[in-house]
Amino acid sequence: MLNKNRVLVAMSGGVDSSVAITKLNEMGYETIGITFKLWETIDPETKMKKNSHCNSTEAINGAKMICDRLGVHHYTINEMDSFKKYVVDDFTNEYLKGRTPNPCVKCNSYVKWGNLIEQANKFDAYYVATGHYARIEKSNSKSMIKKGADKLKDQSYMLWHINRDLIDRTLLPIGDLEKEEVRNYAKKKNLETSSIPDSQDLCFVMDGDYRNFLNRFMPEKMERIKGGDIQNEDGSVIGTHSGFTNYTIGQRRGLGLSNPEPRYVKKINPISNTITVGKKESMFSSVCMTKHINWLVDTPEFPLKALTQIRYNSLGSTALIEKINESYLVTFEEPQLAITPGQSIVFYSEETLLGGGIIEESNE
Amino acid sequence: MKMIYCDSAATTPLNKDVIDEMTKVSSSVFGNPSSIHKFGQESRAIIERARLSMANLLGCDLSEIIFTGCGSESNNIALLGLLKRGDHFITTSYEHPAVLKTANELEQNGIDVTYIKPNSSGLIELEDIENSINTKTKLVSVMYVNNELGTENPINQISELTKKYGILFHTDAVQIIGKKEIALKDTSIDLLSLSAHKFYGPKGVGALYIKNGVNLIPTYFGGGQEKDLRPGTENIVYIHGMAIALQKSIQGIDRWNKRVTEYETSFFKKMEKMKINYTLNGDNRTPGILNITFHDILSQDLVIALDMSGYAISGGSACSSGSVNASATLREINMDNESASRTVRISFGKNLTKQNIVGLSDCISEIINRQYHKRVANAK
Numbered sequence: 001m002l003n004k005n006r007v008l009v010a011m012s013g014g015v016d017s018s019v020a021i022t023k024l025n026e027m028g029y030e031t032i033g034i035t036f037k038l039w040e041t042i043d044p045e046t047k048m049k050k051n052s053h054c055n056s057t058e059a060i061n062g063a064k065m066i067c068d069r070l071g072v073h074h075y076t077i078n079e080m081d082s083f084k085k086y087v088v089d090d091f092t093n094e095y096l097k098g099r100t101p102n103p104c105v106k107c108n109s110y111v112k113w114g115n116l117i118e119q120a121n122k123f124d125a126y127y128v129a130t131g132h133y134a135r136i137e138k139s140n141s142k143s144m145i146k147k148g149a150d151k152l153k154d155q156s157y158m159l160w161h162i163n164r165d166l167i168d169r170t171l172l173p174i175g176d177l178e179k180e181e182v183r184n185y186a187k188k189k190n191l192e193t194s195s196i197p198d199s200q201d202l203c204f205v206m207d208g209d210y211r212n213f214l215n216r217f218m219p220e221k222m223e224r225i226k227g228g229d230i231q232n233e234d235g236s237v238i239g240t241h242s243g244f245t246n247y248t249i250g251q252r253r254g255l256g257l258s259n260p261e262p263r264y265v266k267k268i269n270p271i272s273n274t275i276t277v278g279k280k281e282s283m284f285s286s287v288c289m290t291k292h293i294n295w296l297v298d299t300p301e302f303p304l305k306a307l308t309q310i311r312y313n314s315l316g317s318t319a320l321i322e323k324i325n326e327s328y329l330v331t332f333e334e335p336q337l338a339i340t341p342g343q344s345i346v347f348y349s350e351e352t353l354l355g356g357g358i359i360e361e362s363n364e
Numbered sequence: 365m366k367m368i369y370c371d372s373a374a375t376t377p378l379n380k381d382v383i384d385e386m387t388k389v390s391s392s393v394f395g396n397p398s399s400i401h402k403f404g405q406e407s408r409a410i411i412e413r414a415r416l417s418m419a420n421l422l423g424c425d426l427s428e429i430i431f432t433g434c435g436s437e438s439n440n441i442a443l444l445g446l447l448k449r450g451d452h453f454i455t456t457s458y459e460h461p462a463v464l465k466t467a468n469e470l471e472q473n474g475i476d477v478t479y480i481k482p483n484s485s486g487l488i489e490l491e492d493i494e495n496s497i498n499t500k501t502k503l504v505s506v507m508y509v510n511n512e513l514g515t516e517n518p519i520n521q522i523s524e525l526t527k528k529y530g531i532l533f534h535t536d537a538v539q540i541i542g543k544k545e546i547a548l549k550d551t552s553i554d555l556l557s558l559s560a561h562k563f564y565g566p567k568g569v570g571a572l573y574i575k576n577g578v579n580l581i582p583t584y585f586g587g588g589q590e591k592d593l594r595p596g597t598e599n600i601v602y603i604h605g606m607a608i609a610l611q612k613s614i615q616g617i618d619r620w621n622k623r624v625t626e627y628e629t630s631f632f633k634k635m636e637k638m639k640i641n642y643t644l645n646g647d648n649r650t651p652g653i654l655n656i657t658f659h660d661i662l663s664q665d666l667v668i669a670l671d672m673s674g675y676a677i678s679g680g681s682a683c684s685s686g687s688v689n690a691s692a693t694l695r696e697i698n699m700d701n702e703s704a705s706r707t708v709r710i711s712f713g714k715n716l717t718k719q720n721i722v723g724l725s726d727c728i729s730e731i732i733n734r735q736y737h738k739r740v741a742n743a744k
Contacts, residue, residue: 032672075668122665123672 006030006125007171010116011066011074013059016131016174018066018193019182023173024129025070032123033067033074035060036115038083038107039204041216050206058196065192079115086110088204092218095210095245096225098268099342102158102312103202105356109161117166127171134159134353135175136167143167145296145353150178157312160346160356164296211246228273230255233266233282241275244268250283250338264338284335288359290321290328290345295355306347306354308332310339316348328357365674368720372562372713373511373539373653374678378605379564379612386566386605397598398587407600414607421614422556422573423547430572430590431603435538435559436462438572441593442534442555443467443505445580449474452500456480456488458696459507462557463536467505476500486515486646486655486697494525503532509539512693512709513646514653516540523552532578538562538570542613543620543650554578560602564714565609569602620714624652627712627721634725640732645699645707652712657699661732663708669731675724678709 009021011033024031037060040051051057060076067074087107094101116128133148134156145167148154174182186194205213215222222245230239239257241247247255251265255277264283267276288310302323308330309316319332330345339359346356369377378386389410395403397411411431419426432438439462447453447470455467457479471477478496482488488506497504504526509516519535526533534555540546542563548556556573560566572593574580586595613620628651635642645655658666663679670677694704712721 073672075671077664122668 002121002126003030003124004126006032006123007127007129008032008034008116008120008123008125010112010128010130011035011063012131012199013056013062013066013193014131014196014199015186015191015193016133016182018062018131018191019177019186020129020131020173021066021072022070022185022189022191024171025072027173029127031070031072031129032125033063033072034116034119035063035074035076036079036083036111037076038079038111039088040080041204041206062193062196069192077115077119079111082115083107083111083204088217092214092221094342095214096221096270097342098244098270100248100340101342102344103204104158105161105344108158109163113162113166113170117169120169127169128166129171129173131174132156132159132172133175133179134172136170136172137352138168142297143170146175146351147348147353148172148175152313153179154313156348156353157309157344157346157356160296160344160353161294162296164294167296214245226273228275230257230275230277233276233278238263238277244270244273244275247275249340283338285339286332286335288330288336288339288345289361290330290357291326291360293328293355293357297352297354300354304347304354306349309346309348310336310359311343316346321347327360367674367676368723369676369715370710370712370720370724371676371678372715373514373709373711375561375567376564376713377715378566379609381612382565382605382609385608386601389604390601393600397600398589407598410600410604411598414603417607418571418610421610422541423549424573425549425576428548428573428576430574430593431598431606432570432572432590432594433568433599434570435536435557435562436460436570437594438557438559438570439463439505439534439536440466441572441580441583442557442574443470443503444583445593446503446532446534446555446578447475448502450476450500451502452476452478452498453503453505454478454480454493454496454501455505456482456507458482458486458510458512458693459505460511460536460538463505463507480506482510482515482697484697485648486510486513487648488517488522490518490521490525493522497529497531501529501531503534505534505536507539508535508537509650509653510646510693511539512691513655513697514539514649514709514711515646516648516650519553520551523554527552539653540650542610543617543652545614545617548573548575560606560609563609563613565606566602569599569606571606616714621651623714624712627716627718628652628654630718630721631710631725634722634729638725638729638733640729643703645694645697654710654712655707656710657703657707658728658732659703659706660736662705664705665735666708666728666731669735670724670727673727673731675727678711679707 007024007029009031011017021031021033040049042049064074087103090106091101091103120128132155133150133153135146137144137146145156145159147156225243225245227240227242229237230241231237247265249265252262257263263277265275266278304321307316308319317332317334319330322329341359341361343359344356345359347354393406395407397404397407415426415429419429443466453475467477480488480492506517506522508519523533532554535553536557538559541558554575559570580593582592584595589595641659643657667679691704694707
């Protein structure tokens, strides 16, 4: 029988998770802090080991300071193998297929929640908690994830892939707060981590440029990716590209085209090694195909009308979801700009996260 | 919850007399030992009395001791100060990183390095060293006691061997000093590194023994302190604390050895009684350092579960980030990965009582049996 008063708190050493564990402690939970060691790189020049932002030495030490002030245990657990397998390998493979992945989604489901629950079982803890900006609505049936109170910071988009059964065991103590409130709370409490800057999305891409990361991570594979043609939608060649992994859907800058009207990357085709560009108006589409759906509510009836988000931090728009064999066809009421294969598509009913999936190449 | 500390190979708490002495000195003396006035003279006297005392305790001349910032620094000063491009250097593959990484660095700078592997009992064999010696061999460095296994190498025989070949010998003795009486003048050790915090002294201070006649080239530069080898204003308080700590430790060696042997006997009796499936690794062990494979539990799970229950032990050797990584030392003694992931280090120190040892062994048995039952239940 797991202890319902005990919570394992994932701590990145930032202000959000620091406030999360402090709040839980105040609420009377018995807390234990966990930092996952996920990734390290070796600086090619100094040969010094550097951890990724999420688990830098400073981050781990920040978490230790917070746990120490609360008088609770903190442990650093090595999950580098699982991070590489589920997050980094998936990330690089997706780029090699000309797609644009969301590594945070995979990290949350496979690495964070998966391992947190496994550790929680060892600690006899019923609950796990993180400092995500999202809320859990507990109910007598199954718990649900809702958008965070801070609409600008809401991170529910990144949570669609976690196992539904684990929501009931999850606490998100800062989901009711705005970022400003979190910072103020941390300052008021004098938390050592109160002024640490927010973490970046691609925690393992040290300089923020994924292209450099791909080159360093898999130099042999990247060497085989040569330049190729940039073509119009009618197939006419209008320029050359430097390797398809250097481009993302919707990109306008850096194409080296001299058209009077701007052109946007519309399609990346690794097989023919071409980049297709189009004018802005042709970048809008009303439909997309989706696979790998995960529902966080009872499987809905189709067709389903849902508020649909095709990228993180976007407002979303209403769409109709139909099931076609193993795939789902999503038809938007308003055409969407730059629907990008590999990105997560996430469905909401008002504030409630219904589920999500991965955008596939659409064959119009 | 009161925590019981069973990790003295990582570091030790300060001896009470050491605290008192350090408090006394830090509140009364502050002069720069290099100053010519009375303030300087006072500080100088404290440092030199510490040197004299340590030299007496280690059986060497006071001119043979220099004070450093820690054991790692002593190792660096010795190796970097001795070896030049073209030299051959023999060390072991399971040294502490303070030697191992310095050796890697030396390799980058044109020094030829041979890394001797320990045998599966965690000991370096004399003939492996002898077979590696060539005409360019300048220095051999072998750790006295391995920090993870607690195994004590045949340092006297190795140093006799190197002497026979006219080669210098250095030993990282961080894990042995204060636990065994060593009369350096009776050995053929040329260089020896030690660190105060392993024998109930303060962290941040160490020493290097350099036999008279051995010349090191400075690797740090400054005001000439410690024979130019470790320049910088001396840490009077810590140096004084280290000398007191060494004196207390050496005075208490026999008493401690008797006590720690009783602790070990009581611990293993309990393991047998509770039918715990374990292997004690390493031969010729220093009493008090136990490297044990508990076959029924992952080391990470055991270390954490014990910590939650109030007992501090170590999984592999401590690393700076505090996470548990696979141990390179266990790989070097050819332990398979599965066993290595189930191996912990328990080290008994003077802070422990007989009651603590009973508590620890009870707690380990309970954790392992609980986990075993959980697994059996899950399998069904």
